[in-house]
Amino acid sequence: MKKRIDLTGRQFGDLMVISKADSKEKGRFWNARCTCGKEMVVRQSDLKNQRITSCGHEENKATVVAAPKAKVEKKKATPASGSTGYVGVKQVELKSGTRYKANISVQGKNKHLGTFDTLEEAIAVRKEAEALYR
Numbered sequence: 001m002k003k004r005i006d007l008t009g010r011q012f013g014d015l016m017v018i019s020k021a022d023s024k025e026k027g028r029f030w031n032a033r034c035t036c037g038k039e040m041v042v043r044q045s046d047l048k049n050q051r052i053t054s055c056g057h058e059e060n061k062a063t064v065v066a067a068p069k070a071k072v073e074k075k076k077a078t079p080a081s082g083s084t085g086y087v088g089v090k091q092v093e094l095k096s097g098t099r100y101k102a103n104i105s106v107q108g109k110n111k112h113l114g115t116f117d118t119l120e121e122a123i124a125v126r127k128e129a130e131a132l133y134r
């Protein structure tokens with residue numbers, strides 16, 4: 001008497017064998033459930049040879065996985081906000097209106113020179129500071 005292999009509960013790749021399938025075809029077939037939830041009938045030899053290890057959803061899965069990778073992170077194309085075109089002078093928007101902040105880098109440290117109502121003032125102070133710290 002031939003020993004019958006019971007594959008119930010066995011896992012073959014993404015396929016989990018649920019039960020033996022009835023088939024008029026030659027060979028032994030098993031009902032298997034894929035990790036994606038799809039159920040299918042698989043020939044026993046295909047399972048054992050690992051010719052079939054999923055319902056075939058892998059291609060779909062691959063495209064889904066690839067999609068987020070293709071998504072390019074938005075580049076911060078916004079121009080440096082507050083840029084006045086003058087080094088060390090930054091435009092700032094306050095509730096009271098637009099102000100201009102002047103800064104200067106002294107020995108690697110950022111020194112705040114003040115906040116001014118006009119760009120001209122800020123530039124003037126920045127220039128003074130440049131002369132002072134040079």
Ligand SMILES: [Zn+2]
Nearest residue numbers: 034036055057
């Ligand atoms: Zn599947």
